[in-house]
Amino acid sequence: MVIDTARRPGQNGSDAAPIRRVGLVVRVSTERQAENEEGSLKNQLQRLRQHIEYKRSVAGEEWIEAAVYEMRAVSGKDSLRSAEFERLFDDVRSRRINTILCPALDRISRSVKDFLQFFEFINEHDVEFVCLKQNYDTTTPQGRLFVTMMIALAQFEREQTSDRTRDATAARAERGLWNGGQQLLGYDLDQDRKGHLIPNAHEAAIVNFGFDTYLDCGSITEMTNRLNARGHRTKAYTSRRGTHHPGTPFTLSSVLYMLKNPAYSGKKEINRKAPSEERRLVEAVWSGIVDEEKFLAVQRLMAANGRTNHNGTKTVRHAHVLAGGLLYCGRCDSVMLGRSGTGRLGVRYYYYVCRNRECGLRVAAHEIEDAVAQRIQDIAADGEVLEFLVGETNKRMLRRRPSLEKQRRGLQRTVDEVKAEADGILAAWPNLEQESGRAFLTERLGELARRRSELEQGLIEVNQALAQIDEERVTAETVRASLTRFRDVYAHLKPGERKELMRLLLHRAEVGDRQIVLEIYPIASPEMAMPQSHSRSEASNWLPGQDSNLQPSG
DSSP states (O other): OOOOOOOOOOTTSSSOOOOEEEEEEEEOSSHHHHHOTTSHHHHHHHHHHHHHHHHHHTSOOOEEEEEEEEESSOOTTTGGGSHHHHHHHHHHHTTSOSEEEESOHHHHOSOHHHHHHHHHHHHHTTOEEEESSSOOOTTSHHHHHHHHHHHHHHHHHHHHHHHHHHHHHHHHHHTTOOOOSSOOTTEEEOSSSTTOEEEOHHHHHHHHHHHHHHHHHOOHHHHHHHHHHTTOOOOOEEOTTSOEEOOOOOOHHHHHHHHHOGGGGTEEEESTTSOGGGOEEEEOSSOOSSOHHHHHHHHHHHHHHHHHTSOTTSOOSOOOTTTTTTEEETTTOOBEEEEEEEOTTSOEEEEEEESOTTTOOEEEHHHHHHHHHHHHHHGGGOHHHHHHHHHHHHHHHHTTHHHHHHHHHHHHHHHHHHHHHHHHHHHHGGGOOOHHHHHHHHHHHHHHHHHHHHHHHHHHHHHHHHHHHHHHOOOHHHHHHHHHTHHHHHTTSOHHHHHHHHHHHEEEEEEOSSOEEEEEOOOOOTTOOOSSSOEEEEETTOOOOGGGTTOOOO
16 A cells, blocks of 8 residues: 555645646666666656656646656665755655656665755655555655654665675685786686686787886886887776777876786785774685786885885885895994995995894994905806806896787787778778768778777887897807996996895805904705805904994095
């Protein structure tokens, strides 16, 4: 049974029912429901119009459909703040409608607070409210209590649904499954296994190029420009509804999303929007396409750039290349920390200090670093260590080749697709008679020409990088020649490159009052092994200069 409050005395005091100018309110919560032409929205409107027709033909009342307020893909918690409700409120104020008709209370709102404010508003404007599903009468305290309880139940149902969805999403994340959302460049959705991703070789090469570029330049903006200059684009995909979303040029936000996304290293982040102490990573069900060490190196560089507001790949006045666990105190075996200060004359100086405050050993940074660099230069005369450096250098260079070759294949495939589309347009050109059609195709041909130019430029750069790898493969003689002038080369390296070189060679360096001891990593390669577990190299009678105690030398 439907109970409404549509009858009230006319304005002239008679019992004649007034004309009801009715506003119909319908709502669905999701895009999928909204796009279904024969779905819920149509059914709701049909029921409301049948009720109006009943009032006219059976009850003999004058009900007129004045407006329809259709909320498509609007949540019940936000409905009263939608554009359609703003229009409804304006129509109430202007007296265009004096009756609101809806199929159920939760079509208006699923928030108790919002619904009570809505009722207060329509009561102030003498507007009647009719609901087809619930049985109530708002003219009595009992009726208002009933309405409040019904809305409270609707709100409770919404919150329960939200909790269930959140719990299900969290449970899937714990199992390392992909929860959907934004399409991920580098992967395709596995159509047979929900929540699984399949690496896309062409896109994976683009992703790795992005990570390598950031490690090289240390700049989000520069990385974005380089990706776009090579003709690379964001993920192109077709939605489940058949809508095609083409790839677009990279932006700062899309590049930042790429660099910070642990999915590329085969990890799934839990509680991503929670405080940092509540976030954690679990193993994903898909394989990573970016080496984990490369991913972590990018995170460290971004964090360092954020802390210092300085690009860590750019030249700085000084870098403590032996800091971070490479340099130890020869007195107490504590780690040495990199520090800097300003002298009485305003000159900046850099030094290493023992973490053990009771020890207090301090050495000038440039003196200890120069001494270590000199010893590395002396390695040119050590044949076994020299062969190790040659092998490691070539292995690092060759690791870049597969990624570059994937990029080349992907770019060439895209160039062929662009050419094929252009050829198709040119083949259809003679059969076009309408000028508007030719204008559209002319514009499209211009876009394809620009795209082809960008892609071909990308191919040139990739081919140059591959050729450079072949040209730069080193031999023992070239390494010996380089080490002979190691100190000159070292002076021109970037801070990150200096540290990487030191960590490749050194297990630890130990500085005392009169000597430096270097421990060089053993070689684990099965083809070549050092005869000792480590090589200890001493620089005899080394004594820090008198200015090493917090004073700049020179």
